Amino acid sequence: MTTASSTLLGGTWRLGDRTVTRFGYGAMQLAGPWVMGSPADRDGAIAVLREAITQGITHIDTSDAYGPRITNQLIREALHPYPESLLIATKVGANRNAEGGWPTERRPEDLRRQVRENLESLGVETLDLVNMRMGDATGPQPGSITEAFETLAELQQQGLIRHLGVSNVTAEQVAQARETAPIVCVQNMYNLAHRHDDPLIDKLADDGIAYVPFFPLGGFTPLQSAELSRVAARLGATPMAVALAWLLQRSANILLIPGTSKVAHLRENIAGAGLTLSAEDVAELDSISR
Template sequence: MQLAGPWVMGPPADRDGAIAVLREAVSRGITHIDTSEAYGPRVTNELIREALHPHPESVQVATKVGANRDAEGGWPTARTPDDLRRQVHSNLESLGVERLDLVNMRMGDATGPQPGSITEAMETLVDLQREGLIAQLGVSNVTAEQVTEARKAAPIVCVQNLYNLANRWDDALIDELAADGIAYVPFFPLGGFTPLQADALTAVATRLAATPMAVALAWLLQRSDNILLIPGTSRVAHLRENIAGAAISLTEHDVAVLDSIGV
């Protein structure tokens, strides 16, 4: 998301830097890249294509459908069968692939999940999956009820929702998905446009001689085995800081201190 221009619109100020981030990520063993045709729009997909095409089979490029961009930078919903078909074909073109590794059906709006049926949208994606255009399906920005509804319409491999140290309303859902072998992918794992700030986080980071953001990512990785991380960045140095979070081992005391942030 951060590889596009300001507010996820237009090209990046440093195109070469964005390409370097993608190549560095893959060279460091990152195998899950999250994108969307709406980022830019098209900008992030085209950067991924330029940097990685053809990407290794071990790398999974996950995209999203269900929203467009308007001239003001808004995210209007686009979920009719025709909308979804157009978005899938547009993703195929901009990524330069014949089949999308993973497509997340995005629900809700910019304020978060909203009630409403997901069945018709999932059925459209299942049709596209049967046509060989999509390998796996997931859902994004959804309520627990929509997850249940989506799973009745099709097998899903992941749920992508807002979740981090300070926003933990999906705790029960994470545990339910873990029991069923479904990945949970927290977006804005570091707080998004309002980065996480807490004395408890700073204290643990200081003790470990790590950055607060690396500690926040380490907490997510230790929260559950089914959590996959997609922290965004536009700089190689920041990417390396994020990767460092995977090497941090938190003690039970550290976890208890960090858990207090979300209480």
């Protein structure tokens, strides 16, 4: 078994040789508007990161492209030297341009540079987990991941990366990556309304690999549906709490990384994810994607 008990609701999951809380934290929202520049409230951003650790979270997701380089700097300022229990996952394969776009950068030399930049900005000698980001801003795209993933596997062999994962990928790209090197997680868009990865989640669960949904609450446009609102009203909870609780109950290999820039909102997310959904609740929520 890869799960165990935890003080945080949802328990834990084993990512390679590390045990992390299934409820984690995504740092993307700590940067400025549209994930560009510094936050308006830097002290508030630092407080959120420290509160995440106080709450028992041991899995933080980031990228040097956020800002760019802003969220990693905030993480280092708030938490370095890092607790031994903390796993920081980052990703490479895309960068930011002056217009706020996300151009791809997947040549071997690009990936080596991005890994070095993450090492520098986080202040570590080895990155805990690096996700190879594929596709583009619209989602996964067909194409081979092999050359890019081979580059990360080489950096792993050099001791610069501990564990590897993939992000924004098709099921075929997951298989290609696994032919090159072991992976510990897949990070794709997934939530109550976007369930295209259901078969992949079940396959990964059977193989002991984590699935980390980004935009678990709908992204820049929050989840909205009559079914979600009805279940939330019945439980006396917020729709966002119900959506997080549903993800934790969907499969034991799902790890949550909801983001926020407010301490109060972080606490609300943690408490909300602890809702227990009945079979009736789940059936009604499952109808959303259909």
